[in-house]
Amino acid sequence: MTDLPVNDALEESAELSQVRAEATALRAELDETNQGVLALYAELDTQAEELRQASDLKSRFLSYMSHEFRTPLGSILSIASLLTDELDGPLSPEQHKQVAFVSTAARELSDMVDDLLDLAKIEAGRISISPAWFDMFDLFSALRGMFRPIVDTTAVDLILEEPVGLPKLYTDDKKLAQILRNFISNSLKFTQRGEVRVSARLENEREVRFAVSDTGIGIPAELHAALFEDFVQVDSPLQKRLRGTGLGLSLCKRFAELLGGRVGLESEPGVGSTFYVVIPIAFAQEHVDES
Numbered sequence: 111m112t113d114l115p116v117n118d119a120l121e122e123s124a125e126l127s128q129v130r131a132e133a134t135a136l137r138a139e140l141d142e143t144n145q146g147v148l149a150l151y152a153e154l155d156t157q158a159e160e161l162r163q164a165s166d167l168k169s170r171f172l173s174y175m176s177h178e179f180r181t182p183l184g185s186i187l188s189i190a191s192l193l194t195d196e197l198d199g200p201l202s203p204e205q206h207k208q209v210a211f212v213s214t215a216a217r218e219l220s221d222m223v224d225d226l227l228d229l230a231k232i233e234a235g236r237i238s239i240s241p242a243w244f245d246m247f248d249l250f251s252a253l254r255g256m257f258r259p260i261v262d263t264t265a266v267d268l269i270l271e272e273p274v275g276l277p278k279l280y281t282d283d284k285k286l287a288q289i290l291r292n293f294i295s296n297s298l299k300f301t302q303r304g305e306v307r308v309s310a311r312l313e314n315e316r317e318v319r320f321a322v323s324d325t326g327i328g329i330p331a332e333l334h335a336a337l338f339e340d341f342v343q344v345d346s347p348l349q350k351r352l353r354g355t356g357l358g359l360s361l362c363k364r365f366a367e368l369l370g371g372r373v374g375l376e377s378e379p380g381v382g383s384t385f386y387v388v389i390p391i392a393f394a395q396e397h398v399d400e401s
């Protein structure tokens with residue numbers, strides 16, 4: 111019995127070395143896991159960098175391409191207008207028609223290039239907001255003037271409700287006008303009879319809501335969510351006869367976000383659609399920095 115302590119000590123040291131061995135194995139395992147995690151992080155970093163470069167490249171490609179398209183398009187437009195003005199001799203009625211086709215196509219292409227350039231600038235973070243105080247009456251009368259030539263030739267009424275009792279806005283009126291112009295031109299495109307109505311009202315004490323409602327073909331509910339993405343168009347017999355790229359609404363959404371606001375729609379097929387934009391009455395720089 112006297113050797114008991116020795117036994118105890120032996121047992122204890124066996125246990126200890128087992129624990130130690132286990133700890134070493136555990137540490138080795140942890141080291142391995144750590145290295146695995148580090149490797150994964152490095153891979154993620156590389157992928158994020160690659161994605162960033164791809165996105166940069168896309169934005170740069172879009173802006174170079176759009177920029178390079180403008181010069182030849184400008185030449186086509188001015189030569190077409192020289193021909194129409196018959197500065198180099200008279201045109202036959204058929205030739206007048208053909209030159210008109212050339213101008214219309216060139217103008218459409220030029221609009222598309224402008225949209226692409228805007229999108230590229232937004233993606234590259236190079237679009238600047240220039241806020242200023244302005245009156246909604248002025249904005250509405252500018253819109254009325256802009257659409258008068260189109261409305262005069264259609265069966266659809268364009269009604270711009272007087273924006274009474276609304277405060278002055280401090281925001282980028284050009285961007286806001288571009289959003290409303292896109293909404294109105296869509297509504298006029300997709301409405302064959304009835305009216306397109308533009309209104310403005312206070313959403314709350316900080317924000318104002320602009321809405322463009324039409325009595326047009328409407329949009330099925332399952333497509334509402336995707337509609338503000340690039341190149342999304344709804345398949346319909348009317349669509350096939352109309353031109354457009356599917357970039358208008360995507361630009362509206364991005365411009366609204368740049369102004370610190372949001373866009374949305376309510377629409378029912380066969381009844382009509384309402385597209386709206388809600389923006390702060392006074393633009394604050396941090397809205398942009400947050401995003």
Ligand SMILES: Nc1ncnc2c1ncn2[C@@H]1O[C@H](COP(=O)(O)OP(=O)(O)OP(=O)(O)O)[C@@H](O)[C@H]1O
Pocket residue numbers: 225292296297298300324326327328329337342343344345349353354355356357358359360383
């Ligand atoms: N008021 C509306 N009524 C019915 N459909 C609409 C209306 N506004 C938009 N849409 C649908 O949403 C699609 C996308 O609109 P968006 O303005 O982005 O593109 P687009 O008008 O086809 O082309 P773009 O504006 O680039 O010239 C339209 O093609 C149409 O299918």
Ligand SMILES: [Mg+2]
Pocket residue numbers: 292295296354357358359
């Ligand atoms: Mg459009």
